[in-house]
Amino acid sequence: MISIDDFSRVDLKVGRIISVSLIPDAKFSTHKLEVDFGSEIGIKKSCARLINYSLDELKNKLVVGVTNLEPRQIGKNISEVLVIGVPDDKGECLLLDVNNHVKLGARVY
Template sequence: MTTISWDDFANVELRVGRIIKAEPFPEARKPAYKLLVDFGEEIGQRKSSAQVSDLYVIEELVGKQVVAVINFPPKQIGPFLSECLVTGFPDEQGRVVLCVPDKTVPLGAKLF
């Protein structure tokens, strides 16, 4: 494990957003959804590709708050430009479980 400084951690913009749209991403190499995440007025909306289709259906994702890294550069994933990284943890089978706050928090709130 690599040790990082507090400043390294402080530079990662981990923010809370709400998924406002989710749709299939059939062009992805691994099964995924295209997500539109609202981070509130200051940050706005960002797109993300998320490999969470093993555990989540689209209807379940819309309205869910998630934790995402918003200060990575955009990444081209096939025909889709991902603008943030929605975070999650692998379960015992390697399926992604979303990282979510256990209570509702303001959109755009920063993890610290």
């Protein structure tokens, strides 16, 4: 178990996907995302396996991301943010839905 103090150190923030592409040399179908978390955090890169979505569906989608993790090497790419989702019945990621009236960079708690 973790304490509420431990949990409060995790920065869960709302961002908007502003750019999305498939990583051509990835072992699995993987998307490279640029996510805008507002003026305080700015634009961060993320790599995610999001096969339930087309590129058009992902563009401009609001997402929740962990913004204070150490960057992680994913193949030839660096992932700076972990975009949050839940598994569908096949174990593939479904992104959390965020209300369109939420400000970029808003903290999720």
